[in-house]
Amino acid sequence: MTILDIVGLRISFGESSRPAVAGINLKVGPGERVGIIGESGSGKSVTAMSVLRLNNERIMRYGENSKVLYRGDDLLSANEKTLRGIRGSEISMVFQDPMSVLNPVFKVGAQVLDVLRTHGAQSKTEAKAQVISSFGEVGIHDPERVFGQYPHELSGGMRQRVMIAMAIATGPNLLIADEATSALDVTVQAAVLNTLDRLAESREMSVLMITHDMGVVARFCDRVYVMRGGEVVESGDVEKVLTSPSHEYTRSLLAAVPRLPRD
Numbered sequence: 001m002t003i004l005d006i007v008g009l010r011i012s013f014g015e016s017s018r019p020a021v022a023g024i025n026l027k028v029g030p031g032e033r034v035g036i037i038g039e040s041g042s043g044k045s046v047t048a049m050s051v052l053r054l055n056n057e058r059i060m061r062y063g064e065n066s067k068v069l070y071r072g073d074d075l076l077s078a079n080e081k082t083l084r085g086i087r088g089s090e091i092s093m094v095f096q097d098p099m100s101v102l103n104p105v106f107k108v109g110a111q112v113l114d115v116l117r118t119h120g121a122q123s124k125t126e127a128k129a130q131v132i133s134s135f136g137e138v139g140i141h142d143p144e145r146v147f148g149q150y151p152h153e154l155s156g157g158m159r160q161r162v163m164i165a166m167a168i169a170t171g172p173n174l175l176i177a178d179e180a181t182s183a184l185d186v187t188v189q190a191a192v193l194n195t196l197d198r199l200a201e202s203r204e205m206s207v208l209m210i211t212h213d214m215g216v217v218a219r220f221c222d223r224v225y226v227m228r229g230g231e232v233v234e235s236g237d238v239e240k241v242l243t244s245p246s247h248e249y250t251r252s253l254l255a256a257v258p259r260l261p262r263d
């Protein structure tokens with residue numbers, strides 16, 4: 001069964017005649033890593049946010065026939081109680097800037113612990129052990145020490161690992177990563193991608209990866225959707241799209257990837 005099935009998703013802001021997302025279809029299967037790539041403003045983030053209904057619905061609206069099916073149930077018509085049960089527990093999201101999610105005045109361990117206890121009924125001691133174990137799982141070498149540190153005491157890569165630990169602590173089936181590695185320098189980015197790779201594999205977790213970076217798609221994804229101006233212009237297996245792109249826009253994205261001269 002498909003984990004996520006986005007059908008005819010249309011998103012409009014205000015009275016603007018041009019929708020931000022113009023009726024796209026996208027599927028994510030169990031354990032699959034799916035990328036959405038496209039230039040700035042192409043509609044990647046608002047698509048990703050619609051899965052958790054995180055778009056500000058006072059200033060935008062979904063098209064009448066749009067559906068975001070999670071395991072067959074339409075999240076666009078789900079009530080708040082159902083959404084609360086899914087957010088964080090079944091579907092989690094990691095954003096580009098951990099500082100927009102982490103509270104600067106609380107230690108990171110306590111913040112992950114809070115998330116865990118909101119979603120489960122375990123004791124504080126059990127929850128702490130689980131946080132420390134998930135810190136280890138995301139490649140934090142000294143999890144006990146990091147547990148007691150404030151966000152500003154950690155490097156960008158480490159903060160992103162804490163965010164990933166927070167996102168996976170509740171064992172979600174689907175992780176949405178929106179430009180999760182874009183702000184990191186290349187070596188840290190590679191290490192964080194390796195960690196996501198390992199986690200997705202060991203937990204059989206599906207990943208929807210939003211990025212503007214072809215390298216990330218090539219390195220991480222099984223399938224990719226190429227978006228432009230709110231539409232999916234091309235989709236398919238990563239190898240096929242990268243080696244024989246059918247759309248001119250995909251070719252231009254590939255041509256923009258810097259290459260070192262052979263000699």
Ligand SMILES: Nc1ncnc2c1ncn2[C@@H]1O[C@H](COP(=O)(O)OP(=O)(O)OP(=O)(O)O)[C@@H](O)[C@H]1O
Nearest residue numbers: 013020038039040041042043044045046047059212
């Ligand atoms: N709060 C908002 N108010 C009005 N329009 C918005 C708002 N957020 C997004 N949009 C519209 O939706 C379009 C798609 O935005 P989105 O953030 O999904 O792009 P993106 O592909 O994720 O770009 P980026 O890579 O820069 O994040 C924007 O071009 C804009 O027209």
